[in-house]
Amino acid sequence: MTPEKDNLHKLLKTHFGYDHFRENQLDIIQDIISGKDTLVIMPTGGGKSMCFQLPSLALSGTALVISPLIALMKDQVDALKANGIRAAYYNSTQAPEEIEKVTHDLREGHLDLIYVAPESLSLLDTLLQEIQVNLIAVDEAHCISSWGHDFRPAYTQLGYLKKRYPETPLVALTATADVSTQDDIAEQLSIPKAKRYVASFDRPNLFLDVRPGQNRIQQILAFLDNHPFESGIVYCLSRKSTEQLAQKLRDADHTAKAYHAGLDAKERAKIQEDFINDKTPIIVATIAFGMGIDKSNVRWVIHYNMPKNIEGYYQEIGRAGRDGIPSHTLLFYSYADTIQLRKFIENSANIEYQTAKLERMQQYAEALSCRRKVLLNYFGEFLIEDCGNCDICKNNPEYFDGTTIAQKVLSGVTRLKEQEALGMVIDVLRGAHNASVYDKGYQHIKTFGAAKDIAWKDLQQYIIQMINQGLLEIRFRESGRLLLTSLAKEVLFKGKKVQLANLVQPIVEIPKERKPKKPKGTLFEKLRELRNELARDENVPAYIIFSDASLKDMEDQEPTTEAEFLQISGVGQAKLERYATDFLNVIKAHTKKPKKTKIGKTHEETRVYIEEGLSIEEIAEARNLTTGSIFNHVLKLYEGGMHIDFDQFITTQEIAQIEKAQEEIEDASSLKSYFMHFEEQVPYWKIKLGLYLLQKR
Template identity: 65%
Template sequence: METTTQLHKFELLKTHFGYDKFLPNQEEIINNVLDQKDTIAIMPTGGGKSLCFQLPALALKGTAIVISPLIALMKDQVDALKANGISAAFFNSSQPSEEQQEVLKNLQNGKLKLLYVAPESLPQLNFILNSIEISLFAVDEAHCISSWGHDFRPAYTQLKRLKEQFPSVPLIALTATADRPTREDIAAQLAIPNAKTFIASFDRPNLYLDVRPGQNRNKQILNFLAKRGKQSGIIYCLSRKSTEKLAATLKSKGYVAEAYHAGLTSEERSTIQDNFVNDRTPIIVATIAFGMGIDKSNVRWVIHYNMPKNIEGYYQEIGRSGRDGLASHTILFYSFADVVMLRKFAEGTETEAYQLAKLERMQQFAEALSCRRKALLGYFGEHITEDCGNCDICKTPPKYFDGTLIAQKVCSAVARLREQEALGMVLDVLRGSQNAQVYDKGYQNIKTFGAAKDISWRNLQQYVIQLLNQGVLQIYFHENGRLLLTPLAKKVLYEGKKVRLANIVQDVETVKTEKASKKRADLFEKLRTLRSKLATELGVPAYIVFSDAALEDMEHKKPRTREEFAEVSGVGEAKLEKYADDFLRIINRYLDNLESNLATHERSYKLFIEEKFSPAEIAIRRGLSEDTVYGHFLKMHQLGNEIDLVQFISSEEIQKVKNAQKKLENPDGLKPYFEYFESEVPYWKIKMGLYL
């Protein structure tokens, strides 16, 4: 049976967070924490991880201690909690000592429901933690504790002491990405071997997954951005130099963009991040360090300029877009040169074999010729049976052709080059390139020189990659990436084995993101302008006031009263009190202006079709008779608008009116009909019956 605390959770959800229902897995995780049990929660970015400890913190007595790795993340979450009327604070090295003392005083006096702290600062709180009531410990970004995780952070290893020091306080560890070895390591390192593990779906259906060949990346990016207006987005590059070059290119084309990398001072990085969070700089070109501490919900796209070194990193980075649940676009540029470079980074490290295995899986994802989402979710052990319909492969499925002749030419070139050359040289020879390297080695004299000159370099490269995936060729990365023939290649060359290759698809845009990128309705822009103004006055990021998803819900529901505004997703009691009047003023003014430009029959029609009001409700709202409202519907139908009049009058009633017309021999006006029916059939029905 549910406890009172658990029944109370729905009230807390609506009152403080403004939601009517939980996201998948949230309720089960919250119940486990409320039952004072240790928990490991693996949930995708945007899946609502924070609520899993924030709501129990409100329901339970005492203060929740949240261990978070980044100062920016703490500040954002504390700002968001305060905006929802929840007492929260953070404690870290960036604060002046007076501010730290104020936080510690409030902690000791039991005035805080949540305290965020960096793992490095936790020992400083030891003397207070023993003297206060702690509701729970939450370890955010828990993969940082594991050497198997992709962001290992040594300071996290001291967290094992929490369970030794406070054995009866429930502990919840949360992360967006953790494979099985990482999950097991988290449980061991935090000393919670009996923790219940919840793995939410890794599917983010609103993200369009797009993988493109790496040629002409800058041109492709500029074409992509041309359709994106002022949308916020992140471009990830592997090197500092690349971030600066690309940011400079974008600026030269009129875009507001900044480079972000470890070579900048902490003040510079903080300013750039602050400008991005507050929508002043919509585009950030960054190394992978950027974004981990940003809770910005309206990032509409993420581009990987280079291939990431593993799927966990890729998944976490694309997860920084579309956290509000709205359609977002992700692009991964893939080239063989990136694979070679990433392999070099991994070689000679302590975990070389592990890193190379992860890189290989990343490469397989990039080269896939079937649904991307199936491949991505399959990596995390989640298997879907249907194609997703929201990736480049599903949008434009590959068409196959008989590629046996191309395969034979490629295999022949590899053989004649004695299996000593890497992909680039093989392509140059096949295309008959007249460059110095080819001529220095005398390769212009071999039989296959120029054998594939009718195929573009880009397409030929993709065909060779397909042959590698099909096992016709193999690559020795540790020997300068030279290509070799496999036993299957010998069957292609000498036994007439057929090879199917996929046509190379040219760049396409998705319908979904195109729709999303169309010019916003006037009302949304007006709401967004108001949100920016309020956020500036309060000194917080715009999404702390309301997310894009909340603004879209306002645009859709068009509330006119405080009661209707309370039904908007993301409006809790604190935000209702703080913002309802300002936003309702904008919405009501917009709707009044809209209606004043419409003819009276158009206004009635709009309320019926768009707002779903009944004719009786329209009459009350507009101060008209129902007879007039039905007359408006008839007029709109006569003007060619789509409205089914048969829903208002039955075929029997129409026949009655037609019979009366014959008996009365085409009388003048409607009054004779009204008298004929002894006032029992209203005028509008007579008018409609005569028309139909």
């Protein structure tokens, strides 16, 4: 590892408590540090903020962060401060004395990052020219684009920043942006040569579930009975629906509040604050809610109505499971929703574009193939295998060999020179005798009437399945015309088979289960109670103390020393100093009672990787867990009777080095002493394994 990379990894662990960067993060950070402009498309929960927060620490000066959401600013600044980072925000809601302190700290170079709303940027104009701005980050950058799903005029004036600071790297970040929106962002921000990083849109921890829209209330109540004491959001199309549904949930003894633009600002702020602080676990809201919330422990998102496009839907479900823990997304779909949404967009300036987007959302809801494939295909990412974590994969429909139908459709699209939309393709294939077909002379092409034996609606569904499988692409900004993909050519010319699903919608049964009791006595619950108590004392959201993922890692690893606590995911130096004593006391008290070695589902998943011969680090990366957790799994599996060849994890020479260190170091009971003895080059888990094997001898 180069000195620069080594330094970045140290900053990552010291301030954020993580051992590894996520996909693309290190490359983006290195580009920013070297002065390059970048455009980052990374899903919600994918680690966008890290891409500008960490370089702000590695560079001298202050990072300027443009953020459209005041609530998000406050949360991010609180989280940064909890990690020992000097951060502040500046906006119109602050008291004069607060503004005075922020401007003083900025002028004196006491801030690593300053968050500013685009509307407030001009107020800091003079001061910013007096200080060293080390990077400019434009968060939620889709707001700059009229093609984006959240056009915001104040963002369109940010193009001057690059002209004023030509040598300062500018990074634009957003969770979702198609190619058109990406181009628009780069043009408006004057960064045409910015390197683009498009991370995988896959959020494998999210279960994707779509159900028919009948009996929605009963289905939601049954769902909540199966997900007790969890935090979640229900999205509705109208203010009235949010009020009515929230009331029905309260009538069923759930703590729920409605949130919409009709409430006054103070009430909205209070509702949002109570949700963030886990006082109100359920929010029933219009789409205005959630964009400014960095809450990591939302366990589910329900869409009472279908959203108007996949970008919005993807961003809203992305508010669940940001901590990487399995979470559920549920979408109710009915044709009545699409009619209502069509009325909403009737008077839009770009109605054709909006309609095409809505139709694609409808196709996702009606899909009979793996939903994750459909979702990722939309963003230009193709999965080979089905995901196994959606309603279709869990309850597979019956399939038949649809290769002949697919070939007819693909040939039809080819004969139409990839210039026509779905409706015309169907008309031509079915041999429709209408003016639209005859005016263009399509009755004379070879594939006219090639699928006349298939009903219009059925053929439409088959083509939607083909789009969802990545055989066809829709160009929304070009009248929705259909194009062949590279996969299509394999079907036409290389004999690739196509499976299509029979057009039978499954009947959804509404489960009737009693609400389970709150689990008591588990280490996770004890740690969560401590976290809530500390959060109340510090007046910050609980997840800012530690995420659920960190608590689960503590439960899994059961650290009893500060050195072991530092190995927990999300524990950096600042949080070690502030919270280690309290959390270690709870863990020690819980682990005093001897427990039988319990082999759970998570251990069994690790067993598979061990049998494949993977290293601890490789298993940790594959499972998105810490190396410490995987090490604990290995020991529990071994003590539970599994034969493990420890040579795949540690060499005889390494064990000998640890044995020698035992004799040389002053405090042989301290893991940190070993860690420092080996100049931080031997990971803690390997030291623990070496000592364990020496003890077994």
